[in-house]
Amino acid sequence: MSHDPNQTEEELLKTQFFKEWQSTSELLYYTVICVSVVTLPALIFMFILLRKYKKSNYYHFLCSIMAGNFVLLATIFSNVLSDRNVAFFTGILPGVVVCKLSAFLVNTSSFFVHWAWVSMYVQRFLHVFFPLRAHRAGVKSKDIILVLFALSVISQLWSPILITEISLGADESSGTYCAEDPKIFGESTLKYLIFFECFMTFFLPFVLTVVADFSVLIMRNPCTQKKAFTVISADEIVHQDEKSPLKIVHKSKIMRETTNYKSV
Numbered sequence: 001m002s003h004d005p006n007q008t009e010e011e012l013l014k015t016q017f018f019k020e021w022q023s024t025s026e027l028l029y030y031t032v033i034c035v036s037v038v039t040l041p042a043l044i045f046m047f048i049l050l051r052k053y054k055k056s057n058y059y060h061f062l063c064s065i066m067a068g069n070f071v072l073l074a075t076i077f078s079n080v081l082s083d084r085n086v087a088f089f090t091g092i093l094p095g096v097v098v099c100k101l102s103a104f105l106v107n108t109s110s111f112f113v114h115w116a117w118v119s120m121y122v123q124r125f126l127h128v129f130f131p132l133r134a135h136r137a138g139v140k141s142k143d144i145i146l147v148l149f150a151l152s153v154i155s156q157l158w159s160p161i162l163i164t165e166i167s168l169g170a171d172e173s174s175g176t177y178c179a180e181d182p183k184i185f186g187e188s189t190l191k192y193l194i195f196f197e198c199f200m201t202f203f204l205p206f207v208l209t210v211v212a213d214f215s216v217l218i219m220r221n222p223c224t225q226k227k228a229f230t231v232i233s234a235d236e237i238v239h240q241d242e243k244s245p246l247k248i249v250h251k252s253k254i255m256r257e258t259t260n261y262k263s264v
C-alpha cells in the first residue's frame with residue numbers, strides 16, 4: 001500500500017484506521033440493506049397471517065413484538081439510507097434531530113420487544129401453574145402491553161437528552177456521527193449508564209425469559225416430581241383423538257349427573 005513519505009507514523013496509523021473503518025462501514029451498510037429488504041416485507045406478511053389466530057393467547061403479544069421490531073428495523077434502515085445522502089431524506093430534518101429521534105425510537109422499541117417476550121412467557125407460566133387464578137389473555141394482555149409501552153417510553157427519555165450529533169473535525173464538512181454528548185456527563189458516568197441500559201434491555205429480559213420458559217418445560221416433566229401434570233395444547237383440545245387424556249363431556253350430561261347426585 002503506497003503512502004505519502006512525508007506522513008508521520010501517527011498519521012499513517014490514523015489513515016489506516018480510517019480505511020479499515022470505511023471498509024467495515026461499507027460491509028455493514030449492505031448487510032443492513034439486505035436484511036431490511038427481506039425482513040420488513042416478511043413482518044408485514046406475518047401481520048396478515050396472524051389475523052387468523054386472533055383467539056390465541058399469544059396474539060396480542062406477538063403483534064406488539066412484530067410492531068416493535070418493524071419500528072426498530074425501519075428506523076435503522078432509514079438512517080442508513082439518509083447517511084448515504086439519498087435525495088428523499090436529504091435536508092428534511094437537521095442532523096441533531098435525526099440523532100435524537102433515531103436513538104429514542106431504536107432504544108424504546110428494543111426495550112419494549114425484549115420485555116414483551118418476558119411478559120408473554122410469564123403469562124404462560126401463570127396460566128400453566130395457576131390455571132384457576134389466571135384469566136385468559138384477551139383484554140388483560142392489552143393492558144399489560146399498554147403498561148409495558150409506557151414504561152419503555154419513560155425508561156428511554158434519556159436518549160434524546162444525551163444523544164447528539166458530533167463532528168469528526170472542526171466543522172460538519174469532515175463528517176458527523178451520533179453519540180452521547182460528553183458535555184452533559186463525564187466518561188465514567190456514561191459507562192455506568194450504558195452498562196445499566198444493556199443490563200435492563202438485553203441481559204435481564206433474556207434471563208427471565210429463559211427461566212419462565214424452562215420452568216414450564218422442566219417442571220411439567222413426570223420424572224421431576226410425583227404429582228406431575230400434563231400440559232395440553234389448544235389444538236389437542238379441538239382435535240381430540242383416542243389417545244388424548246382429556247375427555248370433554250357435554251353440558252347436558254353434566255347437568256343430568258349433578259341432578260341424579262343431588263336426588264340420591
